[in-house]
Amino acid sequence: MAEIIRLLEKIYPDGECMLESGGDPFRLLVMAILSAQCTDARVNAVSEELFKRFPDPASFADARREDIEELIRSCGLFRTKAENLRKCAKMIVEEYGGKVPSSMEDLLKLPGVGRKVANLIRGDVFGLGGIVADTHCIRISGRLGFSDGKDPLKTERDLDPLVPKEKQSAFCHRLVLFGRDVCSARNPKCAACALIRLCRHPSPDAESER
Ligand code: SF4
Known part of the structure; x- marks a missing residue:
């Protein structure tokens, strides 16, 4: 090895990661959730408009699911992803003070986040490996x-x-x-x-x- x-x-x-999150932990999390069964290039393209409209966890948490759906439609599984993004942002705002948590246990509680995404976040954002x-x-x-x-x-x-x-x-x-x-x-x-x-x-x- x-x-x-x-x-x-x-x-x-x-x-380096192919998802262009600009080093923002929440944006990387959103993009990682969007990347399920979707290419990184598509996620990068869709995210530009998405983050213009919803720049942070609070704006995602307040968004209507239909409005998120509209912007991420081309990523596939858009209904589930939109719902997960809204719930995930809400949990980050309400339970983690607006910041993406770092522990595996906390990350796995976030809707739409499995071990793959959690390890990506732990490694790229927090330098904990994964x-x-x-x-x-x-x-x-x-x-x-x-x-x-x-x-x-x-x-x-x-x-x-x-x-x-x-x-x-x-x-x-x-x-x-x-x-x-x-x-x-x-x-x-x-x-x-x-x-x-x-x-x-x-x-x-x-x-x-x-
Ligand atoms: S391309 Fe993949 S399967 Fe083929 S020799 Fe290299 S690592 Fe092995």
């Missing part, structure tokens, strides 16, 4: 041989002891980029992959060329 971390750092020096077991992380960890490639919680638990806390957030952001560029779901480019000698399950074609 240490070698894989090093290689990914070399290929993707930045290792394995963000999204589709790329799960798939690539399975192929590399660190986990089962299926279960998000297992992936998180398998990777957590292997990746130093302070590197976990950037590592997961790099996996997203690597998953898009090289180790894609349908057609991994194993023959051109910098990690192939460390990979437990490369595609059979590439295996024969090793």
